[in-house]
Amino acid sequence: MYTLPKLEYSYDSLEPFIDAATMEIHYTKHHQAYIDKLNAALESHPKLQDLPIEDLLRKLNTLPKEIQTQVKNHGGGHANHSFWWLNLKKNTKFDGEISKEIKKKFGSYDKFKEEFIKTALSVFGSGWGWLILNKDNNLEIIKTPNQDSPLMEGNVPLLGVDMWEHSFYLKHGPNKTAYMEDFFKVINWENVNKNFEKAK
Numbered sequence: 001m002y003t004l005p006k007l008e009y010s011y012d013s014l015e016p017f018i019d020a021a022t023m024e025i026h027y028t029k030h031h032q033a034y035i036d037k038l039n040a041a042l043e044s045h046p047k048l049q050d051l052p053i054e055d056l057l058r059k060l061n062t063l064p065k066e067i068q069t070q071v072k073n074h075g076g077g078h079a080n081h082s083f084w085w086l087n088l089k090k091n092t093k094f095d096g097e098i099s100k101e102i103k104k105k106f107g108s109y110d111k112f113k114e115e116f117i118k119t120a121l122s123v124f125g126s127g128w129g130w131l132i133l134n135k136d137n138n139l140e141i142i143k144t145p146n147q148d149s150p151l152m153e154g155n156v157p158l159l160g161v162d163m164w165e166h167s168f169y170l171k172h173g174p175n176k177t178a179y180m181e182d183f184f185k186v187i188n189w190e191n192v193n194k195n196f197e198k199a200k
């Protein structure tokens with residue numbers, strides 16, 4: 001059975017950029033719902049419930065046809081949200097190998113930020129913006145619809161932003177640009193760097 005990963009900080013840790021109420025609802029209601037629905041979908045496939053969620057998504061296309069959509073939506077939701085919580089921390093430094101690679105690829109931190117925000121804001125409806133290490137070992141900024149995970153296409157997510165309204169509407173209303181500015185203040189660069197080192 002999949003379970004909610006422990007949140008290693010309090011709901012108000014990211015104030016004033018991401019508010020405590022959003023964090024609590026997002027974690028206890030939205031993330032939990034993805035997990036419950038994923039477990040329900042896998043009830044008749046207990047062996048699959050033992051796989052790390054990332055492995056389950058990587059092999060999505062080889063799973064029994066009748067559960068693929070549920071695993072894609074709810075397994076994707078579980079993986080993306082597990083990733084999201086680790087993604088966030090105040091006052092980390094844009095540093096390490098990843099900062100060098102980002103500057104090499106995008107020119108500067110500001111250019112990277114601009115392109116990442118542009119891509120995230122171009123998500124129509126609900127989805128995610130990502131910095132990934134793609135199959136050719138290059139950094140790339142992409143978006144995915146719904147709860148699709150970069151893992152499903154064989155890419156490795158390094159940084160992601162949740163563009164579903166439940167992630168920002170309480171505090172930012174429809175102002176996604178303000179949400180993106182606040183998101184950039186709570187990127188956990190230590191974790192992005194760790195993801196990059198592991199992906200290489």
Ligand SMILES: [Fe+2]
Binds near residue numbers: 166
């Ligand atoms: Fe979310």
